[in-house]
């Protein structure tokens with residue numbers, strides 16, 4: 001899967017180091033390897049974008065290293081591949097030694113995996129599933145200000161799935177823990193890989209069942225029911241949270257206008 005890059009190779013270049021990637025002029029480099037001084041580097045092809053290969057080159061630190069967040073503005077499909085690149089780079093970096101026997105490992109030639117030279121254990125990149133859910137109560141939606149982003153934005157509830165838990169159980173538990181509310185009629189909407197650092201967001205819509213809002217102050221600063229035509233500051237377009245809020249607003253409109 002790895003190959004040595006020649007200066008005539010072309011495509012998109014994910015130059016990743018310690019969870020950052022090279023973003024000259026704030027964008028993902030695109031074009032011939034020779035233009036970016038990449039000839040002779042070992043690279044891994046991790047996908048295609050607009051008919052051109054997407055390459056991962058690891059362990060090079062350059063000026064203008066940035067976060068994969070900055071690629072969201074470029075295009076959501078490219079953001080997804082950049083997220084894959086950074087996550088794979090982190091996977092290889094954090095799996096140099098076997099967790100069972102401590103021996104060195106080497107990358108598989110056939111799949112994204114690390115293999116132990118001694119006990120033959122095989123490791124794959126781990127993905128952490130999380131749930132995100134919009135809760136509707138008649139013409140209102142439950143929105144909350146989270147302690148982890150203090151930017152005035154009100155958004156839907158979210159949290160990680162625990163070991164041995166279904167997505168449905170995770171939604172019920174997270175909503176109860178964070179807001180004290182019980183939900184019903186859960187419906188799956190969409191999913192989005194979210195490389196901060198290695199999540200997969202699964203997005204749902206639900207209806208309010210019962211209970212008064214009681215916030216968990218460790219998770220939330222504030223939460224309340226907001227009428228669909230009188231909403232506070234929302235997360236930016238392009239996020240799955242915003243999509244859930246807009247879908248809920250559309251449902252409210254069709255029932256109340």
Ligand SMILES: [Zn+2]
Pocket residue numbers: 098099100101102103116117118119120121
């Ligand atoms: Zn081992």
